[in-house]
Amino acid sequence: MFSRSFLFAVLSSTAFLHSVSFVRGYKIAVIGGGIGGTATAYFLRNTLDPQPQVDVFEENEVGGRLDLSTLSGFQYELGGSIIHPRNKHVVELVNRLGLEHRSDPPFSKTSFFDGKEIVFEDSSWTVVDLAKMAWRYGPMTLYKANKQLQDMLGHFDRIYDIQESGDCFANVSELLSAMSPTFPAMTQTSADTIEDLSAEFMREIVGAALRVNYGQYSANATKFVTFVSLAGSEGGLWAIDGGNKRLPYALLAAADAFLIPHKVRKVERSQDERYLLHWDQVSDTYDAVVVAAPFDGTLELPSNMQASVRPMEGIWVTLIEASAVNSSYFGRPVSDVIAVGLAWFNSIGRVWPVDGRTPDKPVYKVQEDFKIFKLQPKQINEIFLFCKIQTTFCYSKF
Numbered sequence: 001m002f003s004r005s006f007l008f009a010v011l012s013s014t015a016f017l018h019s020v021s022f023v024r025g026y027k028i029a030v031i032g033g034g035i036g037g038t039a040t041a042y043f044l045r046n047t048l049d050p051q052p053q054v055d056v057f058e059e060n061e062v063g064g065r066l067d068l069s070t071l072s073g074f075q076y077e078l079g080g081s082i083i084h085p086r087n088k089h090v091v092e093l094v095n096r097l098g099l100e101h102r103s104d105p106p107f108s109k110t111s112f113f114d115g116k117e118i119v120f121e122d123s124s125w126t127v128v129d130l131a132k133m134a135w136r137y138g139p140m141t142l143y144k145a146n147k148q149l150q151d152m153l154g155h156f157d158r159i160y161d162i163q164e165s166g167d168c169f170a171n172v173s174e175l176l177s178a179m180s181p182t183f184p185a186m187t188q189t190s191a192d193t194i195e196d197l198s199a200e201f202m203r204e205i206v207g208a209a210l211r212v213n214y215g216q217y218s219a220n221a222t223k224f225v226t227f228v229s230l231a232g233s234e235g236g237l238w239a240i241d242g243g244n245k246r247l248p249y250a251l252l253a254a255a256d257a258f259l260i261p262h263k264v265r266k267v268e269r270s271q272d273e274r275y276l277l278h279w280d281q282v283s284d285t286y287d288a289v290v291v292a293a294p295f296d297g298t299l300e301l302p303s304n305m306q307a308s309v310r311p312m313e314g315i316w317v318t319l320i321e322a323s324a325v326n327s328s329y330f331g332r333p334v335s336d337v338i339a340v341g342l343a344w345f346n347s348i349g350r351v352w353p354v355d356g357r358t359p360d361k362p363v364y365k366v367q368e369d370f371k372i373f374k375l376q377p378k379q380i381n382e383i384f385l386f387c388k389i390q391t392t393f394c395y396s397k398f
Helices: 014-019 037-048 088-096 124-135 141-158 157-164 173-178 199-214 223-231 246-254 377-383
Strands: 009-010 027-031 053-057 069-071 074-076 110-113 117-120 258-260 266-269 276-278 282-288 288-293 311-319 336-339 345-351 365-367 389-397
Touching: 027 037, 027 124, 027 282, 027 336, 037 053, 037 088, 069 311, 069 389, 074 365, 088 246, 117 124, 124 141, 124 199, 141 157, 141 199, 141 223, 173 389, 199 223, 199 345, 276 288
Parallel strands: 027 053, 027 288, 053 258, 110 336
Antiparallel strands: 009 288, 069 074, 110 117, 266 276, 276 282, 311 365, 311 389, 336 345, 345 365
């Protein structure tokens, strides 16, 4: 959840703040009220002594991609829907802030669709699934893929020791190198260079993980992104009761931060070497500034702060209330479907309300492949039976 591809531009790092003696009343501005911004506010407030005043700027709703939508009286996750059990920060924060795990939803079969037919389908039996996967992809492929994934996750876990030691880094590449010397190169290397994995495994297992997690194809994914996406397909994934969006709100409250619902237009150095922020014809001065938001070029930064504009893509998510998925469209009864070939969607999945209740009718979340096709009523009626309600949302990614 804290691995979003956002630019975290720290104009004055925590190490710098520790090295300077501030008088009481010093202020820090955090630009961005997503999970990154609210967590930053929390850690600053609970790490520094004396405690700073923290102002969080967010022009939209708090939470960023941790978004919810209401359909027929029930709320559903739209963006970040799962939490990995090895995400130490989130696990500890959820416990510390009094949040609870949501009960696991009923089992739903997952099918891989290549654009013409279902090519693989899991079951509720782990042993059966492993046997089917070993037969289709090869036992050595499964072993080597899992070994590479676990090795990478082991390197990922080093980040917590690094943070505990108080180390700081000038850029993301330095941070990745501290976790593993191989990580920076993996971010520049194509997934096609991954060795010892069968073509079917890359096309279907890796392809499914990338499509459902990032709406991305394996052909244009890096080696680093590939294994991160596979980590998002492991077992033990969970969510927060009442919605993952509760976490950023709880962090904001625990930080005693002041939420300013505006967009910062400009950050510049003030005459006393502090930082002057401008928003909606208002200005204020801060001792330090953290940018925890997508850098799209609309925020003007000081000349000593270098940042490159990164393009963003929109991912369309449609919630559909329907009696069932039309089995004739896929050639067999299905529930959750992930595209591993040419299809107008990335994934179709049964979703459940964030409060654990059971809705009157099933609700499905469709993540569309907008590069190929924009979902139309005709496609909805072809795939879903007795569809009555639909609502479409868009969240962005790099």
